[in-house]
Amino acid sequence: MKEEPALDILGALSQQTRLRIVRYLVRCGSAGASAGDVGAEVDASSSRASFHLSALENAGVVTSERQSRKIIYRADFRKLGQLISFLLEDCCGNHPEILACCSIPKDCC
């Protein structure tokens, strides 16, 4: 991941409502959730949820798919992984002190 998309994603995640939306969508996994569900979960009106979901989709961390009258939103796991990868590698240069603080689960490698 290059600097520009990383900045877009960081900007998208640096807002409380949007960070909570992403956390919720990660929990929902591949089932995803509709804008209405998301709004109810993060305590936002549907128009606000829609607004922030659009921002997240533009930034590339969320995908959408119409399912009849609902639109299902999902977290893009690959993009999230790439962002963390960017932070670890490009930004932090895999600095040992940083990696040591990450408490990365043993079984991930």
Place this chain on the structure above:
Amino acid sequence: MKEEPALDILGALSQQTRLRIVRYLVRCGSAGASAGDVGAEVDASSSRASFHLSALENAGVVTSERQSRKIIYRADFRKLGQLISFLLEDCCGNHPEILACCSIPKDCC
């Protein structure tokens, strides 16, 4: 790390000049760099560098220490690690698909 400081750091990093400052300071390691050096490196005036360094310090990812007439800024590796940890655990729930995309170096665990 809780949600609030994570949001502060994400917000601080979601700006091109500041992201570049952090990347430079990580490269500088414990030697750190002065505001003037930082400004020259990221192509910003000294007042702009100072402004953004303050923002980074307020967010908690950068520390400062006066050394005679210069002020030395350093990246706070622990905070950066904690942010990545927050993204992996609290935000992404150690989701296998996300971890798989992180390409975390084998020898880190």
Place this chain on the structure above:
DNA sequence: TCAATAATTCAACATTTCAAGAGATATTGA
């Protein structure tokens, strides 16, 4: 103390972002 250096603060301005709500659009079933 004075001059030079390093960094910060401030004011002004433009830009962006956020929230809220009204209205518009798309989809479905009756």
Place this chain on the structure above:
DNA sequence: TCAATATCTCTTGAAATGTTGAATTATTGA
């Protein structure tokens, strides 16, 4: 087609953010 549902878009105003350059503060050595 009509009503109900789900979502999106648009406008408004308030607040936050980023840039610039000038003025200010702090430190050092002559």
